[in-house]
Amino acid sequence: MNIAVLRETEAGEARVALMPDSVQKLVALKASVSIESGAGLGAARTDDDYRNAGATVIDDRNALLGSADILVVVNRPSPEDFNRLKKSAVVLGFLRPLDEPAELAPALAHGLTTFAMELVPRITRAQAMDALSSMATVAGYKAVLLGANQIPRMFPLLMTAAGTVPPARVLILGAGVAGLQAIATARRLGAVVEAYDVRAAAGEQVRSLGATFLEVDLGGLQTEDKGGYAVELSEEALKRGRDLIAEHAKTADVIITTAQVPGRRAPVLMEEPAVDAMKRGSIIIDLAGATGGNVSVSKADEVVEREGVVIMGPTNLPGTVPVHASQLYSRNVTSFLNLLIKDGELHLDMDDNIVGPSCVTHDGKWVNERVAAAMRAVVK
Numbered sequence: 458m459n460i461a462v463l464r465e466t467e468a469g470e471a472r473v474a475l476m477p478d479s480v481q482k483l484v485a486l487k488a489s490v491s492i493e494s495g496a497g498l499g500a501a502r503t504d505d506d507y508r509n510a511g512a513t514v515i516d517d518r519n520a521l522l523g524s525a526d527i528l529v530v531v532n533r534p535s536p537e538d539f540n541r542l543k544k545s546a547v548v549l550g551f552l553r554p555l556d557e558p559a560e561l562a563p564a565l566a567h568g569l570t571t572f573a574m575e576l577v578p579r580i581t582r583a584q585a586m587d588a589l590s591s592m593a594t595v596a597g598y599k600a601v602l603l604g605a606n607q608i609p610r611m612f613p614l615l616m617t618a619a620g621t622v623p624p625a626r627v628l629i630l631g632a633g634v635a636g637l638q639a640i641a642t643a644r645r646l647g648a649v650v651e652a653y654d655v656r657a658a659a660g661e662q663v664r665s666l667g668a669t670f671l672e673v674d675l676g677g678l679q680t681e682d683k684g685g686y687a688v689e690l691s692e693e694a695l696k697r698g699r700d701l702i703a704e705h706a707k708t709a710d711v712i713i714t715t716a717q718v719p720g721r722r723a724p725v726l727m728e729e730p731a732v733d734a735m736k737r738g739s740i741i742i743d744l745a746g747a748t749g750g751n752v753s754v755s756k757a758d759e760v761v762e763r764e765g766v767v768i769m770g771p772t773n774l775p776g777t778v779p780v781h782a783s784q785l786y787s788r789n790v791t792s793f794l795n796l797l798i799k800d801g802e803l804h805l806d807m808d809d810n811i812v813g814p815s816c817v818t819h820d821g822k823w824v825n826e827r828v829a830a831a832m833r834a835v836v837k
């Protein structure tokens with residue numbers, strides 16, 4: 458059974474789906490691994506590193522695709538690449554099934570079996586496969602560095618002979634995986650950090666990292682589902698949050714927004730007046746750009762400036778930390794591949810409580826009900 462790895466072609470993408478240490482593990486499982494020449498260079502891994510790990514390096518992308526039993530990617534392949542695969546082939550990667558279901562129609566039409574890392578259920582057994590958490594960790598860390606690099610001041614409190622330099626003030630909106638990593642990073646750099654989230658459970662985690670948790674009275678509203686994830690809030694509850702945020706935004710030097718609701722558009726947490734009331738020289742980094750953004754004026758992958766306030770909407774910060782982002786992703790996908798390989802052969806057990814729910818298309822059908830519903834909404 459042949460596992461193939463492509464060189465990623467999206468602009469700004471330097472990650473690779475499998476790193477050499479994962480190749481070694483897969484070869485030990487009696488699988489063969491082929492990789493497109495140059496695929497690891499962005500993540501500082503050469504063709505020789507892959508050869509030494511037991512992979513075959515191939516120049517011809519089309520030949521590589523045609524020989525793949527499992528294609529492992531970071532980003533969704535193009536329709537042309539889907540069509541070059543064998544009909545029995547399996548594709549595994551970030552396929553954006555809920556945000557862009559129609560883009561997977563070519564894979565469906567070609568009869569491919571596709572698994573989306575975004576759909577891996579967040580149950581204890583699947584923790585080692587949680588690529589969303591891995592990438593959110595990297596994004597939260599890098600967002601703070603981006604902010605620190607951009608603002609015209611320093612982060613830590615300094616007491617010098619020339620006087621005292623006050624610490625930077627950082628406000629984090631959404632204290633999930635990315636937000637908590639951003640808090641920890643900003644605290645290590647010496648900033649004073651405040652954070653807001655609708656989930657009460659986030660408060661304890663925020664405080665344990667040395668930040669202040671901003672609380673708002675949402676009138677006893679249910680803010681979490683059974684799995685502990687945030688639900689979409691009513692307009693009234695959102696407004697209460699926005700008012701609190703606007704008040705604290707006035708004194709912030711850096712705001713990092715990470716709020717998302719699985720399968721829905723990201724909540725708008727800052728509108729124009731809140732942005733316009735910020736200090737000159739401050740910055741907002743909106744990490745929810747891929748799902749519509751938390752800031753009404755942010756634009757995905759663009760830098761907007763309003764009266765001295767910079768608003769960035771980077772959608773692929775993990776791609777700017779390619780070595781560690783690839784290392785984490787590679788281990789996540791390798792853990793998933795472990796479920797698909799038995800005695801060196803492809804073995805699809807759709808009754809498995811990770812494999813089944815992560816499957817998007819199989820045998821020409823939409824398998825995941827949420828994706829099927831998202832597709833029906835698009836076709837309507």
Ligand code: NAD
Nearest residue numbers: 579590631632633634635654655656687715716717719724
């Ligand atoms: P996410 O990326 O979907 O959302 C980020 C944060 O935004 C969440 O904390 C959410 O509560 C918050 N949010 C949503 N709407 C908001 C609003 N209107 N205002 C303010 N904040 C809002 O979430 P995530 O980072 O992937 O994970 C969320 C939680 O799940 C975390 O507590 C994390 O520790 C937990 N988690 C559990 C597992 C597991 O294996 N059980 C795995 C990963 C994450």
